[in-house]
Amino acid sequence: MTAPVASQVLAFPPASAGQTADYMLHKLSFHADAWDVAEDLRNGITALVVIDTRSESLYAQGHVPGAISFPHRLMDAQSTAALDRSKVYVTYCDGIGCNGSTKGAYKLAKLGFTVKEMLGGLDFWVRDGQPVATGSAPGAMPADAPAIECAC
Template sequence: MGIDMSSMVAKPHAAASNEALQHFQKLLEFETDCWDVHYATNNNLQDFVLVDVRGEELFNRSHIPHAINIPHRKIDEARLQEYPKDTLFVVYCAGPHCNATERAAIRLARLNRPVKKMIGGITGWLDEGFELTN
């Protein structure tokens, strides 16, 4: 018997290409990234509402330009009345260590609102070299 020299990366084997294609295409229906949000907001292409779902105090200290603040616990139909039902909401929080984006996305989905998560949040935004505002 020989020693298995496969890495933990290669175990289990990668999915078949057609399965990988379906998975990654589907993933983009749920997520966007900081670069795409930055590009859209700076090139007059913002066809979504960017929502910082952290608390008001953190938002007031600094946030991503063009974002509004709706803390995830305060997302409800009354708060969204000013937006047409087909408005796409892109939610973000502090970063990958924070699950407020998922909590916000769940609330928006339960209200039958289109939603995507901006992966990376504030941490990702800063990692890309983008500025915050206050």
């Protein structure tokens, strides 16, 4: 007779349903995904500003339409003085292997701005099939860009 296999998942007991709901709500307050950001840009939501935290040269090669180029390395009290504090800033970088968006979000939050980080960065944006702008101008989400169905 073979001994029962111990569960790797249940080796640490799960939180209660209430604790999980609280944690997930808390987690959602820090992040947005590419689809949510695209929908807000497509719908002309003006309460948020998308920030590409990568270098200006990477931004020019391709960025989220409407995003402003603001490398995290340049963020400080002086360089952010003109930003509108009533907006929510959504930072992104290359993808999950890059922490530029985290550094940018940290710096902005430390300076008193409301921030969310876009999960997966430009990599997940492209994987979702969203349009990409090139050049040094922010551009805008194309009015005729088809809404991409979220499959989750």
